Amino acid sequence: MEKSSRDRLVEAGLEVLGREGGARFSVRSTEGEAGLPHGSVRHHFGGLDGLVDAMVQHLLRAEMEHALTRPRETLHDWLGPNRTRTQARYELMIQGFRTPRLRDALVAARERVITDVATDAGLPRDRAAVLVAALDGLVLDALLRGESEVRPGAIGMLGANRVEGPIPQRT
Template identity: 30%
Template sequence: MSSSEAGGGHRRGGGRQALIEALVRVAARERLTQVTTRSVAAEAGVTHGLVRHHFGTLEAMIEEALAWAAAEAVIGSGLRAEGGDLAALASDLAVLIDEDPEHAAFQLEVILEARHREGLRERVQENYDAYHDVVAGSLARLGLPYDLDLARLVFAALNGLVINQLIFGRPEETERGLHWLRRLLEHERVEPSPDRA
């Protein structure tokens, strides 16, 4: 369930969290390059000065929103798999993107903008490192080696599925991609290669 569904609609107000959620919505709808502190304030229904009061700069608010959106994605997608069942890995990914695409769209906007802004690129790299660590931990709990290279590969596949679903819809294709990814991982779990033994 998304935060907006839990509250019966988009929350309006001036708390930090409400402003972060407003930023995510505006960036997902209008592109990150079009976001201003004024557009976020208007979305949240507060004064422009309140955005500055809470965050100081738009850059600081984007960085905080990026960390929040990533944490929400880990929880909502099933990326942090528990137990030994590979079906648990990213079990809710297609549903999450289908029901609440704004978080993923926002993260994609930030990633694309990070190509041109070094400070933002560093934050995106930190975000990716955190995702890779979560995936590596999940794979280890699922009986695969704790291997950051493998985790990067798995995350790249998951990220590609997210982008495809954001652009084209079709969550059923995401589910089929997840099925094949899990089958490949199951093979690695059963028959590890000699250099991983």
């Protein structure tokens, strides 16, 4: 099934942002990457802000769903096949430092992830917050080093049985 123009634009935006960084990310570069005509972003999202909002929502659904329930698989995905998408997520975080609306959306989404992790893993919320932050740190470290894996033994140091083993799924 062919992806909708809207989905193609979101994925193209993530690709451009992750590959080129914030300085080269634009409406035109996104439309070009998606193979869609000029004006497509405005038509589907109302402009760049709407596209970025859609990118954030897409990332949070796709990226965080299994982050702590299957950490090894998630880290392999983030640092391997979906590395560019992972880099786009961190680019958005950096942009959030200077854009209050984006920062608020990212913080709210991150808080939902922390709540879900705490619930799913049966952890106190503060422990879940530390685990989420620690995973982010490990991923950033690997990205900066140009590696496709986190440092050996790092996952085990995060909390042995709660991170390494299966975490119950919500029903």
